[in-house]
Structures are given as C-alpha cells and as structure tokens.
Amino acid sequence: QQQVKQSPQSLIVQKGGISIINCAYENTAFDYFPWYQQFPGKGPALLIAIRPDVSEKKEGRFTISFNKSAKQFSLHIMDSQPGDSATYFCAASHISNFGNEKLTFGTGTRLTIIP
C-alpha cells in the first residue's frame, strides 16, 4: 500500500520564525508532491507542488525541498505569521498509464504561530 508519513503531528513556532514540516514516502512511482493548507471547516487549499526531478521550489514564503534518494520532502514557511496557523498536509500524486491521477495524503501537521 502506498503511504506518506508526515511529521511532526503538531508544531508551535514563534512569529517570524521558520516552520518546517517533513514527509517521507515509500513508493517510487509517485509523480508530483503537492502541499495543502487547511483551515477549520474548509477544504484543503493547494499551496505549492514539486516534481521529483526538482530539488527545491519556492513560492513567496513557502519552499519545498525534495530529496529523491532519501524519499523525503519538506515544507519550509519563512517569516511565519499568525495567519499561517492551520493544518498542513503533504501529498503524493500517482499518475496511472491511462492518465488518472490519485493523491495520497499524509496525516497532517497542526501549525500554531504564536506572537
């Protein structure tokens, strides 16, 4: 069974600090690795995604680092703000030979940014 393991389960970071969330996967057949942000009572919102042939991708304060040999990837949130307080999910996308894409999600990290 394809799995994505995410850590930590919860994270508290001071305002202005760097938040780091880590994920690891077991199946080498994944094709994309997106990150989602979810606020209570809302659906997940796509933040940023990376392909496995890229080692790093940055969009604003959000950076994905990808280590293909270790089968690990991480999300870094620079200059963390109280508005970043949410649950973050990593995911791995598998695209079948017929072009059907399926997302496998990690278990989530509840991030709290304190003043």
Add this chain to the structure above:
Amino acid sequence: DAGVTQSPTHLIKTRGQQVTLRCSPKSGHDTVSWYQQALGQGPQFIFQYYEEEERQRGNFPDRFSGHQFPNYSSELNVNALLLGDSALYLCASSRRTTWGTQYFGPGTRLTVL
C-alpha cells in the same frame, strides 16, 4: 471565476439511509475526484471521474458510487449508511493533463446517527 463548489454544506442522516452529495468543478476543469476526510485525518481517495466514467477507485466498498454529467459536475452516492461514514466529503477538480494541481471544494460534512 468560481472555484469548486459543493452542496449541501452539512447533512445529517440515520444508519441505513442513502445520501447524494454534489460537486461543480472549477471552470475549465474536466476531472473530478472525491475524497473522504475523517476528523483529524488526511483525505482518503474514493474515486475519480473523467468523461463521465469512473477512472480510478480507492479502497471503498460498492456502497460508494458516483456519476459525472456532461457539464463535468459530479455526484457522490452512499447507500446503507454506517456510523463510520460520518466524515467531511471533499470534491477536487483538475484539468486532465495538469498534474499535481487538484483544487478542493469546501466539503460536505456528513453526520450519520
């Protein structure tokens, strides 16, 4: 440009009943996927529809079925509801060849009593 919309927002049913949830994809998207998110967990893939056919299915029983209409909107049907079906049901839409970019709706919160 409207994003992914879902209806209803909340739903309360009793065990054994049947439920239908609805989803309208983001403009320009042709593929709809459904996910189940239990409290405190990550979303779990149920199935995906493209060109009005189920293309891929996760580990969910046949009680879960769906449909996609010519305008790309979709329905999720769950028969013989169990208490364990209580969850947030999420619809995600995407464009067929734009990988890694599924956009989620706000979800339908289903409570089974």
